[in-house]
Amino acid sequence: MNTDTLSGQMIVREAEPLNIEMSFRTLDSLITPSERFFVRCHFPIPEIDVKTWRLKIEGSVEKPLALSYTELRQMESRTLTATLECAGNSRASLTPQPKGTSWELGAVGNAEWTGVPLAAVLERAEMKASAVHVIFTGSDQGEIAEPPRPAGEIQYSRSVPCDKALKDVLLAYQMNGEELTPAHGFPVRVIVPGWYGMASVKWLERIIVSDTPFTGYFQTIDYAFWDRRDGLPERVPITEMRIKAEIARPHIGEVVPAATAYRMHGAAWSGDAHIMTVDISDDAGATWHAARLLGSFMPNAWQLWEHTWQTPAQPGRRTLMARATDSCGHAQPSQHDDDCGSYLVNHCLPIEVEVR
Ligand code: MTE
Numbered sequence: 350m351n352t353d354t355l356s357g358q359m360i361v362r363e364a365e366p367l368n369i370e371m372s373f374r375t376l377d378s379l380i381t382p383s384e385r386f387f388v389r390c391h392f393p394i395p396e397i398d399v400k401t402w403r404l405k406i407e408g409s410v411e412k413p414l415a416l417s418y419t420e421l422r423q424m425e426s427r428t429l430t431a432t433l434e435c436a437g438n439s440r441a442s443l444t445p446q447p448k449g450t451s452w453e454l455g456a457v458g459n460a461e462w463t464g465v466p467l468a469a470v471l472e473r474a475e476m477k478a479s480a481v482h483v484i485f486t487g488s489d490q491g492e493i494a495e496p497p498r499p500a501g502e503i504q505y506s507r508s509v510p511c512d513k514a515l516k517d518v519l520l521a522y523q524m525n526g527e528e529l530t531p532a533h534g535f536p537v538r539v540i541v542p543g544w545y546g547m548a549s550v551k552w553l554e555r556i557i558v559s560d561t562p563f564t565g566y567f568q569t570i571d572y573a574f575w576d577r578r579d580g581l582p583e584r585v586p587i588t589e590m591r592i593k594a595e596i597a598r599p600h601i602g603e604v605v606p607a608a609t610a611y612r613m614h615g616a617a618w619s620g621d622a623h624i625m626t627v628d629i630s631d632d633a634g635a636t637w638h639a640a641r642l643l644g645s646f647m648p649n650a651w652q653l654w655e656h657t658w659q660t661p662a663q664p665g666r667r668t669l670m671a672r673a674t675d676s677c678g679h680a681q682p683s684q685h686d687d688d689c690g691s692y693l694v695n696h697c698l699p700i701e702v703e704v705r
Contacts, residue, residue, distance in 0.1 A: 366390040370455035376597035381458035392491035408558035411475035436545040447691035464521035485550035508563035542649035575688040592619035594671035618651040622675035633668035
């Protein structure tokens with residue numbers, strides 16, 4: 350495992366294409382600073398000249414558009430806070446270790462995004478009533494290494510159904526009050542609140558309104574899982590984030606003093622739902638104790654939590670876990686669902702520490 354760090358706060362999983370995660374033990378704020386927000390790239394970061402960049406809106410629309418950056422910036426903007434988690438976050442905790450980037454806890458972050466609601470752009474383009482999906486294409490491109498794969502180079506693309514597109518999807522040009530950085534999708538990226546990060550297409554250059562659901566590579570081969578209907582597994586695209594709580598401190602392998610009050614803390618999130626409870630176990634899930642939720646609920650943003658852990662008097666190894674529930678009645682499972690492959694890792698993750 351590559352554990353090179355950038356000033357101790359970021360862990361480099363791959364330098365080219367760039368894939369870095371936050372060292373989750375450094376979590377110290379509701380908003381993740383942009384330079385500590387994980388970066389997930391499938392292909393090299395494209396160089397984009399904002400003067401010639403155009404956002405094309407085409408397909409099932411009455412008025413195809415090609416908006417310049419200035420035109421987009423002149424439209425009414427909205428700011429929202431949203432947590433993005435990579436669908437493969439925490440893959441490192443699976444055994445045996447599957448293929449794919451070995452993310453630990455830090456391929457997740459919570460930022461403030463400013464941009465133009467997609468609904469306003471679709472309204473200007475006059476989306477047709479026959480439309481069912483809105484496809485986003487990024488400027489980045491490359492070849493897929495592992496079969497099954499399409500031949501040659503492909504561009505990164507993903508889609509959302511029209512109801513989601515019109516509800517709250519943002520075409521963001523700012524992150525935490527500043528222009529997007531190249532790694533996070535400059536000049537414009539999609540933000541799909543409540544969904545795993547793969548839907549939030551960076552370096553957006555084309556929006557295709559489609560009369561049929563999209564079945565592209567990153568929609569059905571990658572970033573998909575087996576869902577069972579009537580017992581029959583069906584391949585479906587990954588969409589909403591599943592409920593999850595992560596422990597920032599103590600971290601795996603941390604040595605904690607015996608017989609003290611230790612401040613455990615972390616974050617929890619769940620698609621569109623509110624986090625209702627976070628419980629903590631210090632005996633691998635045998636008993637649970639309520640943690641405190643910090644701050645107030647913000648839609649689509651993670652909820653920070655803390656818990657004062659009275660550490661045992663006896664030295665030895667302890668397995669800590671956090672478990673969240675939400676307003677839609679979801680609770681974290683105790684085991685990973687194998688139908689999800691190496692994605693959607695949201696079971697209660699064990700954090701082994703040493704009490705000394
Ligand atoms: N968009 C493009 N064009 N290319 C990509 O490789 N990666 C996706 C998504 N958007 C990707 C993309 C994935 S898998 C995730 S998790 C998020 O971007 C990560 O966003 P971030 O790098 O800003 O954290």
